[in-house]
Amino acid sequence: MTKRILNVVTNVGHYDDPSHKTGLWLSELTHSWEVFDSNGFEQTLVSPQGGAVPLEPRSLKFPNYDKTAKAWRSDPTRMALLEATESPDLVDAADYDAIFFTGGHAVMYDFPDSEGLQRITREIFERGGIVASVCHGYCGLLETKLSNGNYLIAGRRLTGFAWFEEKLARVDKLVPYNAEERAKERGALYEKATLPFVSYAVVDGNLVTGQNPGSAKETAKKVANLLL
Template sequence: MKILMVITSHDQLGNTGKKTGFWLEEFAAPYYVFKEAGVEMVLSSPKGGQPPFDPKSDEKEFQTELTTRYKQDKEAQAALANTVKLAGVTHDGFDAVFYPGGHGPMWDLAEDPDSIALLEAFYAAGKYLALVCHAPGVLRHVKAPDGNWLVKGKKVTGFTNTEEEAVQLTKVVPFLVEDELKAKGGVFSKADDWKPYVLIDGKLVTGQNPASSGPGATVLLALLRSR
């Protein structure tokens, strides 16, 4: 199996002067789920090279066994430091695409023509899309082959309004993931804040928050194995 992981290149948290990027757990947890299953991975980002991680995700309270493992894993660090440019990537040869979250994707990947085209191509080819936390927000401009919004009528989840309120960024982010998915016709549901929650609707897998990133990857892997 071969999975493409698409990671944000955006590092500015709106106009706050603070840094953002991808959320460390949301890369590390899926990375090791896939690695231990023998999956071949290609890591990509809009700018290529080293994607920025959200410094908050590196704080002690957000560390997990897998983020600690990543920090000791030179091979994983080298892979992440050398992401390929998204513009040169197609769905050919891949079984699925996985988007980790963090706030960064809301600014770049959500509006990136290459990302939008790639997701549409994966979906049109009958391949799986998996997106967790803020990453489901990158579906906001993505359409299905019939011309409707891809999420229209589909069961979806993502970072909730109450979770965004809890981190006090409701007024900072360019849009709210929950509201945007609903606006595009998604059938949005959620678990309690910060609890793992993953939904499957056809070829689309979405996870609610950082705690859903490992489970989301596990679900994707199970779907690929059961084909």
């Protein structure tokens, strides 16, 4: 049976201050997509509201704008996928073997409180499917609870964009909260690499997380290894 991946992307295009644009960090999708595609997995895009996905402007500039991101933007078929993402209400979690939360600061706004995404994540996780995230994607796990009422991430090793990296990126004054701290408050055993912005991924059972944009490929490979 072909494995199926549900990739989660954002619908938000700016911070609280509308003059500061954000959105999907494109390479986090393209790097993981390439890994999953090379393994023959079927992929679907879903977003909290369904529909169009804005792109993070900083992800479209050197050195973040690599060949996979350029190839995606030059492919009308791929770009069309970002204009018509699925709505969580129309997704049957039973159809998917894994859910993969992409990042970009925008996800801090619309991922955490999406009850539809929480439902899908819980159902996939509780039947042994893979729940994964990269960079700010772990914001999509912050409010997800299991059927027993416990936070999914409680007592589990994970990583995600570090507060120190927020400061280095000079957006610590723009972001709506400290995601690293919130994960710890919910009982997560947060880890990060010794150096900022290097690839770092953590596997704890069927939970797979990557720290930053440069971790997308490594994270996807670890997901693939669990599915193969």
